[in-house]
Amino acid sequence: MLLDPPTMLTITIALAAAAALYLAVEWRSIREPSLLFWSAGFATISVGSTLALLRSSGFLWLGIWFANGLLVTAHFFFLLGVARFTQTRLSPAWYLIFLTWLVMLLLPDGPLWSKAMLVANSLLVAVPTLKASSLLRPHGKSLSVGAVQLRYVLLGHGLFYVAKALTVVIPGTLIDLAAFRGEIIQISLVEGAMAIMLIALSMTGTERYRREKQIARLAERDPLTALYNRRALEKRATRLLQQVSPKQPGALLLIDIDNFKLVNDHYGHTAGDRLLIALSEMILAALPRNALTARLGGDEFVILLNNASSERIVELGNTLRDQFLTMASQTFATPAAVTLSIGATLFDTAPPSLAALIEQGDLALYESKRGGRNRLRLTGLTTSG
16 A cells, blocks of 8 residues: 555544544543543544545645644644643633634735745644643653653654744745645655554553543542542551551551431431541541541441550540531531540550451440440540540
């Protein structure tokens, strides 16, 4: 197959259409808006390339600059997709790209018109492409290999169009794009087809990585409070427990809501969910550095600390009890007060397992509830509300 312009345009149409369809199908699975922008960009390239192919086949009434305008639009879609992916807000000034394009179309036709339009088209493609590459730059270390690849593919693609614009300063390089001639056209088409393949693969890999991270995150989070679940806590607790020593004791606080059923009975389960979310937010706000917290299920929460002390445990527990009592009494009036009971365990050697440690915390929690509820029970120390 000869790499002449019509052949390359046909390949470009097929690649762009396939990329647009694939990204649209991916969007149906994960509903990530950036995929829609990227799909729209490839679809626009496919339409523009189709118009250019029709013109090269004799339909001269199809202006080549309309097809090139679609190329600019496609790369603007790519920029919007990357901005959405990196959660970056673009300035409205970026929409001046289209105003610039319209102004260039109004320039009078003359000997330098083709060269001026070549520069304008190339730079209007290069600028949003390079901007998209720069948006990915701060995220390279925290994202996938696909995101890093996408950054450099966009960078190379943008620099190619910058180089294309610079050809106008070389004597004898006036290119009659309206007649669809010139070696740079063929080079551009080859580069464009390669860029489509690389960008599509990078974009797909980037979004797949994000989807996998989201799935992994959901698998280890409690769906209501977004705290760790027990499985995730066990996974992360190992390192913390290994740091425990007589000089740096560890502690576990097991927290349970007293009379939680009254809230559900009087106000409904939605109110109970709000109460659980409020408690999780209080715990996160009071959580010391390097501590772990999780929702074990129902109305039971756990906090795991290192470098702990009796004073630190009592202070943390009483702070949570006081804050929760104030909030619950103001929000939900119930026959009996809705409070917190806390069972705490202080240890200076690593326990056999997290399960064994939680079992000790359960015993302390039971003593707290048996002692009248709204209490913190720590071995050898009891504080009442």
